[in-house]
Amino acid sequence: MLNLFGSENLSIIAENRIWISRLNSELLNCQNLSSRTHSRPFPDRYNREILPAGLSADRLLIASKAHSDASKxxxxxxxxxxxxxxxxxxxxxxLSAASQTLSELLTLHARTLDEPDTPVLxxxxxxxxxxxxxxxxxxAPTTDLATSDLPQRIQEFRALAQTLLDRGHNLQNPRYIGHQVPxxxxxxxxxxxxxxxxxxxMAVYEMGxxxxxxxxALIEMIGTEIGFTPGEFTGLVTxxxxxxxxxxxxxxxxxSCPEIGTLGPQAQLEASPVLLVxxxxxxxxxxxxxxxxxxxxxILKIPLDEHRRMHPLALEELILECRSENRKIIAVVACACxxxxxxxxxxxxIADLCEKYQIWLHVDAAHGGPTCFSKRHRHLTQGLHRADSVVFDAHKMMFIPALSAFLFFKNKAHRFTAFQQQAPYLFDPSAxxxxxxxxxxxxxxxxxxAxxxxxxxIWALFGKQLxxxxxxxxxxxAGIFQRLLQETPDFEVVHEPECNIVVFRYQPAWLAALPLEQQNMIHFRIRRQIIESGEFYIVHSVIDGQAAFRITVMNPLTTEAHxxxxxxxxxxxxxxFKGEFPVTRQTDHCEQT
Incomplete structure (x- = not known):
């Protein structure tokens, strides 16, 4: 029996690829001719007239067929x-075994998060x-997965999952008080x-x-909490x-300027578009x-008051200035917070002014929007329902995993204003x-x-009171932390906190005596040492050119002791760092006047 993978066949094929190709082509022609004449001109003609001496057409075709069968x-x-x-x-x-393993690992992980030696970062x-x-x-394995038994695969899964937990950022640790991520x-x-x-x-209803x-349903419920009129507003999640x-x-x-979207740089605008922000x-x-x-x-920045809030009088002055200079205001962008x-x-x-001058009001309430659920703090977002568009992140103060951001439109007629492209393969005109x-x-x-x-x-399980x-x-x-800062020597609060964000400085006499650049560098280096040690995770900020520490209480289990x-x-x-930098007398600019 012919060995399909035999070295003899492979050698014949390798040395005579051109002849095999010509023979296969001729064979097709001869098969068509034979069906009409019942003659067999092939492969005898090749044996006598064409092939080099010592080669047999039958032998070449057998080798070629054997190789083809082997390839199949x-x-x-x-x-x-x-x-x-x-x-x-x-x-x-x-899946079942891996799910049980992951549940066990997550539970063990959660129980260690509050231990003193568990690093945050x-x-x-x-x-x-x-x-x-x-x-x-x-x-990663290169062998056949099917040969690995289930216990071995679960052992490998356990090791990989444990690596993810060991190397991740422990945001559930109560000593995590850094970014606005919960x-x-x-x-x-x-x-x-x-x-x-x-x-x-999801994109079309039938897919999700x-x-x-x-x-x-969530858009309806949250929009109602914000204060939008039921039946008149709409929204989306992105x-x-x-x-x-x-x-x-x-x-x-x-x-305001639809021609920018359709004509782009070729748009002929009567007024220059601007954003007041x-x-x-x-x-x-x-x-x-x-x-x-x-x-x-x-982008024209609206000045702030002494509490770093948008100044309404400054906003109106800017609106009037834009009108006098023939500038088209696309929107006013406010923050909450x-x-x-x-x-x-x-x-x-701000809403009064936007309604007075018929300007679109956009409010970024990504962080502070959920105060609308709180009887104690909903006054902070009073008037939010008057905005034309509102950003509202569930993955911040609703403590939902990232990412889940809501965008609301006060007028549901605006739900298709952003995107109007057609996609015939998606949207069904028959329905x-x-x-x-x-x-x-x-x-x-x-x-x-989705x-x-x-x-x-979470809403269905615990209710909105949560x-x-x-x-x-x-x-x-955050209020407790403000009190601690006021009671502890050498610390100062940069502002009066309105929410769970607190910015503060450490200013002992020796540090305050240093030039501002050195003060800032020490703040940065202290923060770097803290986060790399794993003891806490905090961030920094620069307010009016001076560095400061910034915390956001994004773990409800953080306590006064922490x-x-x-x-x-x-x-x-x-x-x-004391003594690392030379103390130099800072110039008092008042002395130069």
């Missing part, structure tokens, strides 16, 4: 192996982390896992019918406050101006009544993750 068998074997590997990855028993240098992440990928409610992550494991997406229902700001301002631009607005507003073709230099110190702009007064449920018409994303399951699940509780407790903890420990840590680490 190899392909079939490889596809069978591929299917086996895929089946192993999708095995429900593997598992700090390693970027190059070290990258190298170890690459090593894990390079060590210690999310643990069960919210489990609801979110349903989205991830089953890959729930339940996800669409969940999102619209991936983060930056996209929400972009979408809201895009709607404002299209409402709080001086402390988030940098995503500047990015939006760039993307929208308005231009970053066309602004990132630097958590200041809430006076929304009622126009469903178009209002095809949420891809409203968002910058087409395929969009990122509202976590919030819907969101008020989270606001009240974290704001109260905050006292932070102040002690700052004092201890600052003393290590």
């Amino acid at each position: 068998m190899t392909d079939n074997f490889e596809l069978k192996s591929a299917r086996s590997r895929i089946e192993a990855a999708y095995d429900p028993d593997l 598992n700090w390693r240098a970027p190059a070290e982390n990258l190298q170890q992440a690459l090593e894990q990928l390079l060590q 210690a999310s409610i643990p069960l919210a992550g489990l609801f979110d896992a349903i989205t991830a494991v089953t890959n729930q997406v 019918p339940w996800a669409t229902a969940v999102e619209l 991936h983060g406050g930056s996209l929400a700001n972009l979408t809201g301002l895009l709607a404002a631009r299209n409402q 709080s001086a402390d607005a988030h940098y995503s507003v500047t990015r939006s101006a760039n993307i929208l073709g308005i231009g970053t230099e066309q 602004a990132t630097p110190i958590g200041a809430f702009d006076p929304l009622e007064q 126009p009544e469903i178009a209002d449920y095809d949420l891809g018409l409203r968002t910058i994303e087409c395929t969009k993750r 990122n509202s399951y976590a919030l819907w699940g 969101f008020a509780d989270l606001v009240d407790v974290t704001f109260e903890t 905050l006292k420990q932070l102040l002690n840590s700052i004092c201890s680490k600052a003393n290590h």
Whole structure:
């Protein structure tokens, strides 16, 4: 029997590829001729007239067919192996065992977070982390997955999951008081896992019918809490406050200057478009101006009052100035609250001016929006319902895993103002009544993750009072910290906190005697030592040119004891720098007058 993989056949094929190709082509021609004449001119003619001496057409064709059969068998074997590997990855028993393992690891992890020696930030240098992440990928199995038994696969899963936990940032640690990213409610992550494991997406209703229902129900409930008129407002959910700001301002631009969207740089505008923006607005507003073709230099910053809130009188002066200079105001952008110190702009007064001059009011309430749930603090966002568009992040003060950002429009007629493109393969003209449920018409994303399951699940399980509780407790903890700062020598509060953001400085006499540049550097270095040690996670800020520490109480389990420990840590680490910098007498500019 001919060995399909024999070295003799492979040698013949390798040396005579051109002849085999010509023979196969001739064979097809001869088969057609034979069906008409019943003659057999092939391969005898090749044996006598064409092939080099010593070669047989039959021998070449047999070798070629053998090799072809072997290739097909190899392909079939490889596809069978591929299917086996895929089946192993999708095995429900593997999912079950891995889920139980992950549940065990997460529970153990959660129980260690409040222990004194558990680091907040598992700090390693970027190059070290990258190298170890690459090593894990390079060590990935290359053998057949189907040959690995279930216990071995679960053991490998356990090791990888433990690595993720060991190397991650422990935001649920009560000593995490850094950025405006919360210690999310643990069960919210489990609801979110349903989205991830089953890959729930949405753009058209039929792709995510339940996800669409969940999102619209939450829009209705939160919008009502804000104070919008039921039946008149609408909204959407997108991936983060930056996209929400972009979408809201895009709607404002299209409402005011639609020709920019259609004609771009060729648009002939009667007036130069500008944005009037709080001086402390988030940098995503500047990015939006760039993307929208308005231009970053066309952002006019509205002066702030002594509490770093937008000054209504300054806003009106700027509006009148723009009108006199023939500038078209796309929108006024207010904050509730602004990132630097958590200041809430006076929304009622700003809304009065926007209504008076018929200007679109956009409010970035990504952080402070959920104060509408709190009886104690809802006054901070009084007037929010009067804005034309409102950004409201569930992944901040509603303590939901990132990302889940809401954008509301006071007038539901604006729901399609941002995006008006057609996609015939998506939207079904035979069912126009469903178009209002095809949420891809409203968002910058087409395929969009169903990122509202976590919030819907927590709301349905615990009720909306939990969101008020989270606001009240974290704001109260920030107030406790303010009192501690006032009672502790050498610390000063930079502002009167309105929410759970507190900015403060450490200013002992020896540090205050240094030049400002050295003071700032010491603040930066103290903070760097604190976060790399894993003891706390805080951030820094620069207010009016002077560095400061900044905390945001984003864990409702943070206590007064934790905050006292932070102040002690700052004092201890600052003393290590005492004497490192030479004290130079700072110039008193008043003496020069």
